[in-house]
Amino acid sequence: MKLKELIVFETGELVALNKPSGLLSIPDREGKEPSLKDLLQVQYDDIFTVHRLDRETSGLIIFAKTAAAHKHFSQQFEARKTIKVYTGLVLGSVTVPEGHIxxxxxxxxxKRGTMIIHRRGKQALTDFKVLKDYGLYTWMQFNIHTGRTHQIRVHTKEIGHPLVGDTLYGDGKPVFISSFKSKFNLSKNELEERPILNRLALHAAQLKIAGPDGNVIALEAPLHKDLRATLQQLDKRR
Structure with missing residues (x-):
């Protein structure tokens, strides 16, 4: 994995990357697996964690390059002054075009390591919008106003449409083309069908945050190949 291929934007204060699914944002307690921060620390003298993405989630994440920038950006996340937009594929047909959770x-x-909806919990706010309804699946946009652990994953489960490929809150099943293509045949060299998507279908797509000079930095991370290919196949048969 080449770090430069993941970088989508960079200044003297921050570096923004399009994290692939399966890669830790920062080292875990064990410290045995490589993380995005580990990769960055090889290239930069100083690197500071501003926020995180779940290992399974792909998309936009920023790191600060100075202590002053770290304080500046972190305070915006804590004060909920950032705009965070995610896209994701959920199970089933979502009949409500948009709503608020x-x-x-x-x-x-x-069950340690998982989250639940509970009155003793912290406030969690998510806006959602249906982008495309494919019947078996729905492609959605999420705007989160709080940054709770697994927030979108828990909230989509709450409305009865967990994210595709979610092993904690959904059925965890991969997506096969044969599930929505009636006349599907394996190629001659394949003994069994390989999934077109075999991970959590959640992507951090956009982030808006103010730079140290006060100007808004609008960032965007394109979909990775697996999610993009899945949507292309669904579009063909929509």
């Missing part, structure tokens, strides 16, 4: 999220005390 206001449901507090708390740590699941029974």
């Amino acid at each position: 206001d449901a507090p999220i708390a740590e699941n005390m029974v």
Whole structure:
């Protein structure tokens, strides 16, 4: 993996990257697996964590390059002054074109590492909009106003449409072309069908944040190949 291929924007204060699914944002407690921050620290003298994405989530993430920039950007996340837009593929047909989810999220005390909707939790706010309804799946946009752990994953489960490929809150099943293409045949060299998408279908697409000079920095991360190919196949049969 070449770091320069992941960078979508860079200044003297920050570096923005399009993180692939499966890569940790920052080192975990074990410290055995490589993370995006590890890769950055090889190239830069100083690198500071501003926010994180779940390992399974792809898309836009920023790191600060100075202590002053780290404080500046982190304060905006804490004060909810950033605009964060995600896109994702959920199971089923979402019949409501757009809506708002206001449901507090708390740590699941029974199943560690997961979150639940619970009144003892912290406020979590998510706006959603249907972009394309494919019947079996729906392509959606999410604007989150809070940054709770697994927020979109928990909220989509709450409305009965968990994210595709979500092993914690959905069925975790990959997407096969044969599931929506009636006349599907394996190629001559294949013994079994390979999934077109085999990971959490959630992507951090856009981020707006003010730079140290006060000007708004509008960032965008294109979809990775697997999600893009999945949507192209669904579009053909829509």
